[in-house]
Amino acid sequence: MTTKPNRDIDHLIGELNILAQISEAEPPVVTRVVFSEADLRARAYVKGLFADAGLTIREDAIGNTFARWQGSDPDLAPIGTGSHIDAIPNAGLYDGCVGVLGGLEAIRVLQQLGFQPRRSIELIIFTSEEPTRFGLGCLGSRMIGGVLSPSQATALRDKECRSLDELRTQAGFSGSLDSVALARGHYHQFVELHIEQGPLLEQEGLDLGLVTAIAAPASLRIQIEGEGGHAGAKLMPGRKDALAAAAELILALESAAKSTGVIDTVATVGVCEVFPGAVNSIPSRVRLETDIRDIDAARRDRVLTSLHEACSDVSGRRGVVITTELVNADPPATCDPVILDQLEASAIAAGKSFKRMVSRAYHDSLFMARIAPVAMLFIPCRGGVSHRPDEYASPEWIGAGIHVLARTLASLAS
């Protein structure tokens, strides 16, 4: 593709804003939990845009949605792109959505230029990249990549004990989960556009990040059973306060992550449920959900080991019972040098500045890497802010990402 795309970015920004209005929370806050009414309305809106662009839509049994622009040689493995449109509670409007609507815009740019792909281009909305409902991220891409088996998926329950099967069926996705996994080679290549979710590109004044590797995430659920009682009458000696025990674990995890001495190790306790949750009652039970990541899986695992050691230590000293459940411990993904070179050539041709970098956030590409060569294209986001309502990417940044994605898709599909 030699001609510069000349579509007006305002149209796409308008679509992003309409999508952001479809939220379980009062706009501008975006909350779109998988299989919620908002998720289904958002899917319907985006599928309407796909249909308007003449794409052929297929949905699998977990709700992954594939919109195909047929190539002139439809027997060739397609080029994949896309991301997610679910959003964590209290989120913004760019995470994931830029990759889906930006992917659509890249296709529309190419269509407008009269480009005819040889390989089909398939734009994907992945189901539940966010772990909000089932405690496990990237459900759709995990299943496509064969990392989450149908029986493991069937065992998943949300906080209300509703099963994935019940919720997906109610949402209209009722086929057999056995059909979700795709074979290696199903896609020739896969490339995902996403906001950086960190500050580096903006700080360095760069248009784009070419992602060379995606960090390895792990999550451990911890349940602490102590002993409840009256907050006034029960004296301090002999207490088995589950929240005080949890506090020690939270600090132990923070210290284990810091002690690697490497900036790439991060650990977070993002969920802390306290029972019974009354100000005058000693907490008898606490549930923690932890998130530990590193680009080096072995170093990440050493932090996990320290957390397990802290659990035994705290349980012994405080007389509380601590049980743990490893939700996931995924390996990192390495991006494909051929796609990276193509992204670089496209960025140079488009006159955009860039650098190669790692992704500390996880993405559906982490699991698409199990079945296809992948790479990711990052655009800056203001202040590195993400997973917050004030997340922001400027129209210029988004436009640059789409321009380079369009050039890259055109080359990969030729």
Ligand code: GLV
């Ligand atoms: C994805 O949303 C992540 O938490 O990295």
Ligand code: MN
């Ligand atoms: Mn996210």
Ligand code: MN
């Ligand atoms: Mn995302």
